[in-house]
Amino acid sequence: MKDADITPILQKSLDGQDLTVTEIEALLAAEDQNSVARLFEAARTVKTQYFGNKVFLYGFVYFSTHCRNNCSFCFYRSSNTDSVRYRKTDDEILELATSLEDSGVHVIDLTMGEDPLIHNDNHYNRLTDLVKMVNNAVDIPLMVSPGAIPERLFPVLMENGADWIACYQETHNMELFKKLRPDQDYEFRLNQKKWADKYGLLAEEGIMIGVGESVKDRADSIDTMRGLNVNQVRAMSFVPQENTPMSVNSPSPFIEELKAIAVMRLVHPKNLIPASLDVEGVAGLKTRLAAGANVITSIIPPRKGLAGVAQHELDIDDGGRSVEQIEAILDDINVKIADKYEYINLIESWKNSKKAGVSL
Numbered sequence: 001m002k003d004a005d006i007t008p009i010l011q012k013s014l015d016g017q018d019l020t021v022t023e024i025e026a027l028l029a030a031e032d033q034n035s036v037a038r039l040f041e042a043a044r045t046v047k048t049q050y051f052g053n054k055v056f057l058y059g060f061v062y063f064s065t066h067c068r069n070n071c072s073f074c075f076y077r078s079s080n081t082d083s084v085r086y087r088k089t090d091d092e093i094l095e096l097a098t099s100l101e102d103s104g105v106h107v108i109d110l111t112m113g114e115d116p117l118i119h120n121d122n123h124y125n126r127l128t129d130l131v132k133m134v135n136n137a138v139d140i141p142l143m144v145s146p147g148a149i150p151e152r153l154f155p156v157l158m159e160n161g162a163d164w165i166a167c168y169q170e171t172h173n174m175e176l177f178k179k180l181r182p183d184q185d186y187e188f189r190l191n192q193k194k195w196a197d198k199y200g201l202l203a204e205e206g207i208m209i210g211v212g213e214s215v216k217d218r219a220d221s222i223d224t225m226r227g228l229n230v231n232q233v234r235a236m237s238f239v240p241q242e243n244t245p246m247s248v249n250s251p252s253p254f255i256e257e258l259k260a261i262a263v264m265r266l267v268h269p270k271n272l273i274p275a276s277l278d279v280e281g282v283a284g285l286k287t288r289l290a291a292g293a294n295v296i297t298s299i300i301p302p303r304k305g306l307a308g309v310a311q312h313e314l315d316i317d318d319g320g321r322s323v324e325q326i327e328a329i330l331d332d333i334n335v336k337i338a339d340k341y342e343y344i345n346l347i348e349s350w351k352n353s354k355k356a357g358v359s360l
């Protein structure tokens with residue numbers, strides 16, 4: 001069957017007008033090859049308008065894979081005894097962060113499971129100390145992906161040098177959220193983005209593709225993100241994990257993630273949007289950039305005993321996720337790695353506008 005004609009919706013978006021949630025859904029529902037190709041083309045046009053042919057690189061340091069939560073989709077859920085658990089020491093974390101900085105990444109993403117040794121009211125100092133320590137050692141911005149934390153920690157993390165908080169809702173359908181993140185509070189997790197904004201931190205919001213959501217759910221998420229004032233938005237395909245309740249779920253074809261990236265680019269033109277190496281490895285880089293992504297995430301140094309999240313081994317130890325390997329691919333498609341200061345200036349301008357908003 002042929003899709004509804006999406007030409008007027010694409011044109012409306014290219015003219016700089018906001019799309020309705022119904023229009024967002026119509027774009028996400030496009031199936032016809034020609035329509036999908038035009039969706040990607042529009043996303044690239046918008047990306048080039050705001051970012052030229054530049055991309056930013058995010059170094060990923062998954063420093064603790066211990067977790068108290070039992071998310072149905074995650075390899076590191078507490079009840080999975082098969083998962084590889086480790087906690088990196090301070091010295092190891094410093095070495096990882098500085099070597100990533102030297103390799104040319106623009107930001108370090110300090111990520112953890114909800115490690116019970118940290119996620120406990122008396123122990124959050126460990127997290128703030130760690131952020132301070134890394135911030136003193138590197139000259140580039142920091143993202144922290146700690147899971148869901150109490151409001152009082154937001155200003156403290158900011159004072160200690162965090163620039164970003166990443167915490168993905170996965171879906172904005174509350175019933176589905178309960179299945180994906182059992183025993184976790186929907187509002188508390190959504191508040192992470194609101195608290196980041198309130199205290200002047202930048203935030204990343206995200207959804208998973210292929211976890212039982214409808215196309216309308218995806219559209220609702222992309223629409224809801226407009227109200228959160230976040231500066232980075234992501235869509236990441238669900239990758240089934242051994243020994244988890246969702247191990248037998250069939251994932252969506254990757255084209256669904258690519259369409260979500262493209263629609264996110266149209267609806268959130270000025271935002272950063274990741275092409276994560278954690279789904280298809282380096283093999284998935286070009287298609288994600290061609291769909292409108294402008295940030296490469298999950299860059300991981302080889303042979304340091306580090307894991308990915310959705311793909312815990314793919315392309316890591318052979319150096320496939322290193323800046324060197326990525327450079328070769330980018331050369332091929334005439335994409336340039338942005339200068340460190342282009343990134344710093346961009347995020348400082350966002351942080352300053354938040355400050356101005358607060359003092360109004």
Ligand SMILES: C[S@@+](CC[C@H](N)C(=O)[O-])C[C@H]1O[C@@H](n2cnc3c(N)ncnc32)[C@H](O)[C@@H]1O
Nearest residue numbers: 073074112113114145147168237238239309310
């Ligand atoms: C491992 S968590 C790290 C931070 C923290 N533990 C949390 O959950 O917010 C980061 C994200 O990885 C993604 N993720 C986890 N397992 C995945 C899987 N099997 N497939 C795709 N994405 C996955 C989810 O979007 C999750 O929010």
Ligand SMILES: C[C@H](CCN)[C@@H](N)C(=O)O
Nearest residue numbers: 145166276278297298309
């Ligand atoms: C999901 C992770 C990011 C956490 N902030 C990482 N594996 C990624 O794909 O960028």
Ligand code: SF4
Nearest residue numbers: 067069071074077113
């Ligand atoms: S997604 Fe995060 S919170 Fe959930 S089980 Fe995995 S590491 Fe823990």
